[in-house]
Amino acid sequence: MDYLAEKLAAQGYAVLAPDLAPVFVGQLARGGSYDQTRAWRRVVLDQVESLSRAVDQSEARKRLVGSDSEADARVRAVDTSSIxxxxHSRSGMMIRAAAEEAAKAGITTRGALYLATAHDVGNNEGESLDDPPLDVPSLGIVGGRDRDVPSDSVQWAAAHFGVDRRSPLAVATVGSFGHTQFNAAPELADDRLDCGSKPASPSCPSGEEARALMVTTAVGWAKAVDDASFPSFMTDAATAVPSEWLGYRADWFVHTLAPRRVLVDAAQEPAARALKTEDASVQRCRIVDLMEPVAPGTTSCPDDSDVVARPGGPYLLADWKPGGTLSVSTGQPSTAARTVVLHLMPFRKSDPAGVQLDIRVASSRVALGSDTPGLRIPGVGDDGAKTTTVRVPLPPGTAGASVTLGSDTSAGGVLITGMELVTSPPGTG
Structure with missing residues (x-):
């Protein structure tokens, strides 16, 4: 990852880029007699502590930079109070442990960038859901054709959508990039099985394009964290979720910041009972990896879906017949309601393109077409549907007592992670 470190350093950041390859052994990052999390944390924090000593102590600085006066001056100017x-990849699941250890040394975490990161999502036997993302400004990027961890970061973040946050969090599935392309190590083969021998194209962008995307993303995100100049869709749930990232198609999970009212949270056991049905059905289930042992007590979603969905959950599988509906109470009606937010993915398509869905609140009705992100079928080469955030704006003054989902004309089905009602900021509704 030196290419990325060098570009960030050129912007004035002090960058530590440890070689963590020797830390990871096999596929198991946690458990066993060798504590890889502890080793990762120790390698990273040893370097942080070494740099901190060099900032403050001339002898330590001399050991680091020798007699280079320019380097000596630069090290003395480094601020090691925050990180x-x-x-990338398995390192993503290590950030929380390292950040907590750094905090003991008085070093704060000011933000995070997750690049195609791996996480436990709690599907398989012996695997629990990773703790929520740190409540710091966080951005995730995963390639649309990643065959290693195609949905880990999305499903992990989405599984915690019900946790209140003060800081923005969004994860994008971008373009047709693979997993290994974000790393410049020449020995890493392209994980996109049909792209290795093909020239670069929109369906097989090159490694150079992938690394250019990473550089622009990392430099831009570092500046956004420094200036609190975040994209408006990450901070205001009334703003439309974009369909691109840096010119490439992107599907997004975006955490909704307060003020909001969580209507349905599939992670909660009573969630299915919150939805009333008419010519429709709802059940709580998980999409499981059939090649792995399933956790005891897990209810698998039926395997007769006509859309490939990535492992994850729990979800609410909502099915409806033509004219069927599912509705959920909004609690106390409020004229400050601005937006209905759905975190969902298609499961049974209404037409070849995807699912058609109607949303009703009071007298307001919005028809979402099958090309809507979150309802459309993944494109050629994509590795399955993932939880996607859909925002439905409401007319001013909407004060319905329930939100209703369904379709007047077609049957369909979706996997719901959660639903929210976004209200106006205090004093503006």
């Missing part, structure tokens, strides 16, 4: 974590 922006940038992690």
């Amino acid at each position: 922006l974590w940038i992690a």
Whole structure:
């Protein structure tokens, strides 16, 4: 990842880029007699502590830079009081442990950038859901054709959508990039099985394009964290979720910041009972990896879906017949309601393109077409549907007592992670 470190350093950041390859052994990052989390944390924090000593102590600085006076001056100017974590692949699941250890040394975490990161999502036997993302400004990027961890970061973040946050969090599935492309190590083969021998194209962008995307993303995100100049869709749930990232198609999970009212949270056991049905059904289930042992007590979603969905959950599988509906109470009606937010993915398509869905609140009705992100079928080469955030704006003054989902004309089905009602900021509704 030196290419990324060098570009960030050119912007004035002090960058530590440890070689963590010797830390990881096999596929198991946690458990066993060798504590890889502890080793990762120790390698990273040893370097942080070494740099901190060099800032403050001339002898330590001399050991680091020798007699180079320019380097000596630069090291003395380094601020080691805070860290922006940038992690790729399995390092993503290590950030929380390292940040907590750094905090003991008085070093704060000011933000995080997750690049195609791996996380436990609690599907398989012996695996629990990773703790929520740190409540710091966080951005995740995963390639649309990643065959290693195609949905880990999305499903992990989405599984914690019900946790209140003060800081923005969004994860994008971008373009047709693979997993290994974000790393410049020449021995890493392209994980996109049909792209290795093909020239670069929109369906097989090159490694150079992938690394250019990473550089622009990392430099831009570091500046956004420094200036609190975040994209408006990450901070205001009334803003439309974009369909691109840096010119490439992107599907997004975006955490909704307060003020909001969580209507349905599939992670909660009573969630299915919150939805009333008419010519429709709802059940709580998980999409499981059939090649792995399933956790005891897990209810698998039926395997007769006509859409490939990535492992994750729990979800609410909502099915409806033509004219069927599912509705959920909004609690106390409020004229400050601005937006209905759905975190969902298609499961049974209404037409070849995807699912058609109607949303009703009071007298307001919005028809979402099958090309809507979150309802459309993944494109050629994509590795399955993932939880996607859909925002439905409401007319001013909407004060319905329930939100109703369904379709007047077609049957369909979706996997719901959660639903929210976004209200106006205090004093503006």
